Amino acid sequence: MNKTIINFIATIVLAYILSLFLPWWSVMTAALATALFIPLKKSAVFFVPFFAIVLFWAVYSYLMSSGNDFTLAKRIAVLLPLGGNPYVLMLVTGIVGGLAAGIAAIFGKQISLILKSK
Amino acid sequence: MKYFKLILSFVLTVAIFYALNTKFGSIPPIGKFLNPYSGVWQNETDEAISGDITIPELQDKVTVHYDAQLIPHVFAQNELDLYRAQGYLTAKHRLWQMEFQTYAAAGRLSEIIGEGALNYDRQERRRGMGYGAEQALLKMNEDKRTSAITKAYADGVNSYINQLDPKNLPVEYKLLDYKPEAWTQKKTALLLMYMTKMLAGGDEDMENTNALRLFGKERFDLLFPDFFDITDPIIPKETDWSFIDVPQTPTPNSEPVLDSIAETIDKPDPNYGSNNWAVSGEKSATGHPILANDPHLGLNLPSIWFIMQLSTPNHNAFGATLPGALAVISGFNQYISWGETNATRDVIDWYKIDFNDDRTQYKFDDQWRDVSVRVEDIKIKGKETYKDSVLYTHHGPVVYDKNFKSDQERAGYAMKWVGHIGGNNQKTFLDLNKSKNYTDYVEALSNYTAPAQNFVFASTEGDIAIWIQGLLPNKWEGQGKFVMDGSKSENDWQSYIPQAYNAHTKNPERGFVSSANQSPVDEAYPYFVFNDGYETYRNRVINDFFNSKDKFSIQDFKDLHNNNYNLKAAELMPYMLENMDVSSLTPKEKEIFDIAKAWQYNNDMGEIGPSIWSAWWSILYTMVWDEFDVNDTAIDPPFTYQTIYLLKTKGDDAFMDIIETPETETAKDLFKLSFSKAVEKLNTWKAENGDLNWVNYKGTYAGHLLQALPAFSRFDIPIGGGKNIVNATSENWGPSWRMIVEMTSPPTALGIYPGGQSGNPGSKYYDNFIDDWAAGKYHSLNFLQSSTATDAIIGTQTLTPSK
Numbered sequence: 001m002n003k004t005i006i007n008f009i010a011t012i013v014l015a016y017i018l019s020l021f022l023p024w025w026s027v028m029t030a031a032l033a034t035a036l037f038i039p040l041k042k043s044a045v046f047f048v049p050f051f052a053i054v055l056f057w058a059v060y061s062y063l064m065s066s067g068n069d070f071t072l073a074k075r076i077a078v079l080l081p082l083g084g085n086p087y088v089l090m091l092v093t094g095i096v097g098g099l100a101a102g103i104a105a106i107f108g109k110q111i112s113l114i115l116k117s118k
Numbered sequence: 119m120k121y122f123k124l125i126l127s128f129v130l131t132v133a134i135f136y137a138l139n140t141k142f143g144s145i146p147p148i149g150k151f152l153n154p155y156s157g158v159w160q161n162e163t164d165e166a167i168s169g170d171i172t173i174p175e176l177q178d179k180v181t182v183h184y185d186a187q188l189i190p191h192v193f194a195q196n197e198l199d200l201y202r203a204q205g206y207l208t209a210k211h212r213l214w215q216m217e218f219q220t221y222a223a224a225g226r227l228s229e230i231i232g233e234g235a236l237n238y239d240r241q242e243r244r245r246g247m248g249y250g251a252e253q254a255l256l257k258m259n260e261d262k263r264t265s266a267i268t269k270a271y272a273d274g275v276n277s278y279i280n281q282l283d284p285k286n287l288p289v290e291y292k293l294l295d296y297k298p299e300a301w302t303q304k305k306t307a308l309l310l311m312y313m314t315k316m317l318a319g320g321d322e323d324m325e326n327t328n329a330l331r332l333f334g335k336e337r338f339d340l341l342f343p344d345f346f347d348i349t350d351p352i353i354p355k356e357t358d359w360s361f362i363d364v365p366q367t368p369t370p371n372s373e374p375v376l377d378s379i380a381e382t383i384d385k386p387d388p389n390y391g392s393n394n395w396a397v398s399g400e401k402s403a404t405g406h407p408i409l410a411n412d413p414h415l416g417l418n419l420p421s422i423w424f425i426m427q428l429s430t431p432n433h434n435a436f437g438a439t440l441p442g443a444l445a446v447i448s449g450f451n452q453y454i455s456w457g458e459t460n461a462t463r464d465v466i467d468w469y470k471i472d473f474n475d476d477r478t479q480y481k482f483d484d485q486w487r488d489v490s491v492r493v494e495d496i497k498i499k500g501k502e503t504y505k506d507s508v509l510y511t512h513h514g515p516v517v518y519d520k521n522f523k524s525d526q527e528r529a530g531y532a533m534k535w536v537g538h539i540g541g542n543n544q545k546t547f548l549d550l551n552k553s554k555n556y557t558d559y560v561e562a563l564s565n566y567t568a569p570a571q572n573f574v575f576a577s578t579e580g581d582i583a584i585w586i587q588g589l590l591p592n593k594w595e596g597q598g599k600f601v602m603d604g605s606k607s608e609n610d611w612q613s614y615i616p617q618a619y620n621a622h623t624k625n626p627e628r629g630f631v632s633s634a635n636q637s638p639v640d641e642a643y644p645y646f647v648f649n650d651g652y653e654t655y656r657n658r659v660i661n662d663f664f665n666s667k668d669k670f671s672i673q674d675f676k677d678l679h680n681n682n683y684n685l686k687a688a689e690l691m692p693y694m695l696e697n698m699d700v701s702s703l704t705p706k707e708k709e710i711f712d713i714a715k716a717w718q719y720n721n722d723m724g725e726i727g728p729s730i731w732s733a734w735w736s737i738l739y740t741m742v743w744d745e746f747d748v749n750d751t752a753i754d755p756p757f758t759y760q761t762i763y764l765l766k767t768k769g770d771d772a773f774m775d776i777i778e779t780p781e782t783e784t785a786k787d788l789f790k791l792s793f794s795k796a797v798e799k800l801n802t803w804k805a806e807n808g809d810l811n812w813v814n815y816k817g818t819y820a821g822h823l824l825q826a827l828p829a830f831s832r833f834d835i836p837i838g839g840g841k842n843i844v845n846a847t848s849e850n851w852g853p854s855w856r857m858i859v860e861m862t863s864p865p866t867a868l869g870i871y872p873g874g875q876s877g878n879p880g881s882k883y884y885d886n887f888i889d890d891w892a893a894g895k896y897h898s899l900n901f902l903q904s905s906t907a908t909d910a911i912i913g914t915q916t917l918t919p920s921k
Contacts, residue, residue, distance in 0.1 A: 010279070023134060024153035031133075060154035068162040072880030077157055079293075079829035093152045093159070096138060100149060103134045107127040114124055 004048055007038040011052040011101065024097075031101035035108025036115075045109045050102035054092050058094035065090075141295045149874065151292055156285040158292055161880040164188075165211060167913030173206060173277045175270075176919035182207065183911040186899050188620045188875035188883045191427040193905035197263075198270045200430050201444050203917055205274025205301070208424060208441045212877040213278065214288035215420045217298055218823060220305040223312035228498040230294055236498060239381045240506055243494040244522055246515040246538050247315065251307040253540025258307060258686055264545045268303045271444050275301035289879055295630025298332035303306030310544065316415070318569035318588070319386045321466035322650060324379045324531075325754040327600045329375040332748065334506050340764075341756040343772075344648035345641055347763060350658050352572055352584060352633040353621045355640050362644050363617045367594040370608035374600035375470045379531075380750040381523045385406055389841060390415055392459035393679075394574040395632035395660060396582040398625060403671035407861045409576040410675050411448050412853035414846040417820040419831060419885060421873025423855045427902060428551065435551035436867065436901050438855045445547040448855060450867055450901075453554040454577045455859040459633045461570035461586050463537040464650045467597070467611070469513045469604030473528045477519075480511055481605040487512065513539050513604055532614075533602055534611065536589050541567030556581045556624065563587045564617055572633035578861045584631040586621040586626060586638045590615045593646045615645050630664040632657070634844075654759040655685045655842040659732055672868070675858045680894040681844040687731040688719040690762045694734075698789035710797045721845075723813035723838045732815065732840070733799050738765075738792035742785075758842070818847055820872055820888060822879075826850075830879045835872070837892040856896065864903060868896035 011034045020028035031049035040048055065073045065086060073086035082088040151157050167184040178195035180203045185191065190207050194200035198358030208216060221227055225242030227235035259265045279298050330338045349355075396409040415422055423438040428446060437449015448457040472481045479486040489509045496504040509516040511532045519530035542565060549562035559575050563585055570588020575581070576783060591598075591611040602609040621639045623631060633734075636657035639647060663678055664670070695715055703711055710730055717727025740747075742765065743755035755761070764771060769785030776783050783791070804810050818837055822830035839845030839852065846852050852872070859867040872891045876883035890897070900910040907914055 012421075019153075019155045022586040023156060025139070027153075028131070028135065055638060057152075057154050057504075061159045064154055064159040065162040068164075068880065070162075071882060071884075072158060072162045072878075075829040075879050079827065089152075093154065095158075096148055096152050100134050100138055103127070103130050107124075107131040108604045110120070110127045117120065 003038055003040060004044060007034050007040055007048050008052045010034045010038055011046050012056045015053060015056055017103070025100065027057075027097045027101045028104035031105040032108035035105040035113050039109060046102040046106055050098040052098075053101040054091075054094035054098035056094075057097040058090045061090045061093045066070045075098040140611075143862065146293050147295055150295070158289055159286045160684070161289045161292075161878055163339040163878075164881045164883060165876060165878070166915070167294070168915055170916045170918055172920045173202065173274070174920045175273060175277075176202060176917060177827035178919065179788075180917040181905045182915045182917065183204045183902065183907050184915070185910045186912050187425070187887070187897055189425045189427065189900070191902050191911075192429065193902075194430050197267060197430055199269045201429055202270040202274035202277075203437070203542050204426065204428060204444060205271035206278050206917065207426070208439070209275040209278035209301070211875060212420055212424055212441040213275075213282075213298060214290040215823060215877050216275075217301075217305075219312055220308040220442060223308040224251070225494070225496065228496055230296055230499065232499040233501055236496065236504060239496050240494075240504075240522065242558070243496065243506060244508055244515060244517045245315070245383060246508075246517075246535065247308070247311050248494070249492060249510075250516065250535070250537045250540065251304055251311045253538060254307040254310060254543070255540075257540045257542040258544055259920070261542055261545060264542055265303075266547065268306050268446060268544060271306065272301045277441050285589060288877060306443055306544065309440065311537060313440065313443075314569045315388060316386045316569075317460045317571075318463075318465050318537060319406075319465060319535075320388060320651070321385075321468075322754055323466070323468045323598065323601055324382050324752050327376060328379060328748075328751050328753045329372060329746075330374065330600055331378065332751075332753070333745075341760060342649070343760065345637065346649065346654060346759050348654070348658075350661050351637045351638050351639050352586060352624050352657075353623050353639050353643075354628060355642070357623060357639075357642075358567070359642060359644055364592070364616055364619060365613045366645050367448070367592050367597070369594040369596065372603065372606060372608055375603050377470065377601060379518075379524075379601075379752050382752045383517060383523070387416070387767045387851065389848065390460065391462075391635040391653055391656070391746055391846065393632075393656060393660065393844060393846075393853075394457045394459050394572065394584075394636045395630060395664070395678075396574050396576040396584075397630045397664065397670050398582050399580045401629035401664075401668065401670055402860075403669045403674075404860065404862075406578075407576040407580060407582050408584070408670065408672065408858065409450075409455045409457065409574060409676060409861070410679065410856075410858045411459075411574065412679055412846075413448065413458065414852055415854040416851050417818070417854065417872050419820050419822050419849075419873055419879075421820075421854065421871055423871050423873070424875065425445070425869065425871070425899075433552040436903075437857065437869070438871070439527055440761065443547070444544055445551045447547055448857060450859045450865045451551060451553070452578075452864045453864060454550075454559060454575060454865075455861065456559065457572075457574050460569040460635055461572050461588055461638060462635050462651055463570050463590055464598055464640070464648070465568065465570065465588070466589065467534045468601045469511075469531050469532045469534060469609065470514075470601055471511055471516055471530045471604045473530065477509065477528065482512070483605070483607050489516075507602060511604065513610070531601065536568045536570075536591075539567065539589065541565065541589065543567060555579055556583060559583070560585070572638070574631060574633065576859070576861050578863045578865065579845050580861075581625055582631050583622065583624040586620055586635060587617075588620070590620065590645075595646050596648075597646065599648060619645075628665070632660050632664065634660055649757070651757065653842065656844050656846065659683055659685050659844050672858060672860060675677065676894065676896065678844060679853065679856050679858075682838045682840075684719045684721050684728065684731065684840065684843055685756065686762070686842045687728070687735070690765065691717075691719070691731055693766055694789045694793075697786050698793060699873070701715065701784065704750075706801060707794060707797045710800065711793075721812055721838050721840045721843055723811065723836060725812050725838075726810045727817035728812040728838075728840060729800065729810045730796065733803075734792055734796040737795045737799070738788060741776060741788050741792050742774060745773060813839075816840065816849060818852070818892075819850060820885070821850060832885050832888055835888060835892050856891070858896065864901055865900040867901060869899050870896050
């Protein structure tokens with residue numbers, strides 16, 4: 001398995017574990033940690049944790065709402081406003097988490113570079 | 119370079135955290151709000167209705183059965199446990215609403231939504247809402263039982279709040295980014311004040327004063343008579359009042375203060391009203407008395423009502439509760455049923471206050487009395503606390519002074535309001551829930567002060583009755599129609615009408631009792647009552663219906679609830695159609711004219727007639743009362759009934775003239791002018807919005823309590839009716855709870871309301887009653903006679919003591 005896949009999976013697993021006792025920003029902590037210990041290169045630094053968390057949050061929110069006919073998701077998709085489409089809301093949810101994770105990962109990568117150079 | 123990148127990425131990380139964790143304006147903190155494990159996605163669920171829950175301080179087990187409507191049927195072993203459970207369960211389904219309403223009552227919305235609510239908060243503080251709640255709390259705590267029970271309720275709410283995982287906070291908390299605080303007895307008092315403001319918080323004293331000053335006494339009396347030429351009062355006209363031996367307060371012949379007042383505080387919607395009625399066994403098709411109630415309040419989500427069955431081994435009550443208050447408010451038990459409509463009596467008067475130079479004292483009968491100061495600290499989200507010092511006199515708070523809507527340095531206007539006096543009104547409902555007969559009902563009502571209500575009653579013993587109950591000042595003739603001089607003791611309220619002399623009737627000869635916010639009595643009643651906004655249409659339709667035949671069934675009751683007959687239009691529109699000049703109608707006008715002519719005066723959904731009437735009447739009304747369009751002056755035009763009366767009987771009065779035009783218009787000219795404008799308005803509306811059917815034109819909606827957030831509201835509800843119609847469903851208010859109870863043993867009841875039991879917009883129970891309600895359907899209320907579950911029960915939850 002290459003590092004990309006390992007990082008991708010590790011980010012999701014760690015994000016899930018941390019979510020059990022940390023608030024929403026646990027995805028940032030998770031991405032920062034994987035960036036430190038499973039370093040990637042170039043744009044992958046951002047995009048791998050980004051897509052990992054997009055997937056994690058979008059799937060998680062789908063699981064939360066599919067059993068309830070997306071009742072609330074449809075309403076929140078009017079509130080935000082996203083045309084009342086619950087799937088767009090899931091995507092937006094994923095992107096919000098992904099952005100936070102990706103940026104935190106860039107920071108993690110920079111820390112790892114500093115540490116390595118010493 | 120490395121360090122630059124490190125710092126840059128660090129700054130970016132902090133920035134994204136801040137951006138997603140902070141509320142900007144009305145945008146929620148988006149990371150917190152949307153994440154799937156503690157954000158809104160966690161609210162995608164119905165409330166749990168099975169399992170065991172431990173509640174500290176319970177004395178015994180409490181069984182809660184839920185039926186398919188999510189109505190909790192609560193079986194407790196004693197009263198303290200019962201009301202503790204009511205607090206817990208209400209919080210479970212309606213926490214955000216019950217708390218938000220008390221914030222609104224207390225003038226604390228700025229704490230939640232920021233500076234935008236400051237003016238509202240100042241107004242509520244100056245109205246004395248917090249002060250009134252504190253007075254009520256004192257009275258509640260004087261009675262040991264009420265004190266203990268309201269405390270248990272508060273503890274029950276707090277048990278729920280304390281075991282609430284932040285991820286399960288109601289959506290609105292997540293949206294506005296705040297958390298619930300502990301419930302207190304004072305919050306219950308505030309909720310009751312909220313109702314008092316809604317139902318007894320209106321008056322026209324300042325507006326009447328301006329009208330009197332501008333038009334003179336003779337004209338004022340023509341426009342605002344104490345009684346209209348017809349009255350169909352709540353208490354039948356033939357009632358003998360000779361038992362009343364305490365006279366009306368003699369008039370001191372004092373003069374009103376004819377000041378000009380520019381602006382007043384917000385008044386509750388004058389359209390709030392209600393219907394209730396009961397027929398005796400003799401008049402009932404089944405031989406059992408039948409009772410009905412439908413309070414007309416704002417159509418909101420979550421709904422103002424929450425339906426519950428509340429029982430102990432000693433009593434068993436069922437009906438509509440108010441989240442935040444205890445016990446059933448409109449409902450029934452094994453022996454009696456009851457319901458309320460608003461009594462609309464004038465219980466607010468205004469006094470002009472003359473201060474000394476530094477406003478520490480005010481003049482009263484050649485003396486100077488000390489002013490007391492109540493400092494209102496209004497916390498504002500993200501800002502410094504705003505301090506507002508409100509001066510209090512023996513009349514009440516000086517609402518208007520140089521710091522608020524007035525520029526007079528050494529004068530102000532103080533408010534005398536029955537809402538400030540305090541009363542243990544919670545006790546009335548606790549007692550009604552346990553009443554077994556007429557005597558118990560009268561006893562339960564006897565201490566009730568505000569908001570004055572018309573309490574209808576029926577019992578399995580066969581009695582029907584109605585009492586107009588509240589603490590009502592015994593006013594001298596004309597007292598409180600206008601602003602009074604606050605420095606003269608003769609203008610103070612001298613006494614109250616002795617409770618036993620409040621207007622009431624038991625088992626009247628006509629075989630029914632009813633109320634629809636009309637005048638409580640006719641002029642024969644020995645105390646001063648005047649028309650301060652009484653209904654004149656629904657009451658006549660209801661009474662005519664009950665006078666129309668001998669026996670009435672449940673179906674008749676349903677039909678009456680859903681009756682769309684527009685008596686108001688029927689009393690004017692034929693006259694207008696007949697008397698206006700039709701020689702110059704354009705083809706478009708002719709088309710509308712023909713539809714209007716064919717209309718049978720029912721505000722049914724598919725009719726265009728009601729839309730025409732609605733547009734035409736509102737334009738005509740403004741046209742007639744153009745004299746009342748005065749800048750910087752608080753003034754209200756005359757009531758609808760008197761307007762129609764004048765249009766039909768004094769069509770050439772000077773008021774009919776439009777001041778702006780050189781011609782002298784009469785009523786007939788106004789009919790044509792307003793008709794043309796109405797046609798224009800209707801055709802413009804049609805071009806923009808489509809069909810002119812009443813259901814479209816009216817556009818009934820149930821708006822979420824937060825400024826009708828579209829995401830959490832229901833629009834275009836398919837229902838007819840309208841203002842002054844028995845089915846009083848207008849744009850955003852209407853029958854907020856329809857109940858019919860037949861006094862079999864035990865009683866058989868139907869009920870429905872435009873909402874749902876859950877306060878969670880993510881629950882299917884949030885608005886699931888609306889369609890049936892709009893269609894005029896009812897749900898059978900499963901009145902369980904024991905704690906054994908029946909087929910109707912879909913889930914059972916047991917609340918257990920923690921021992």
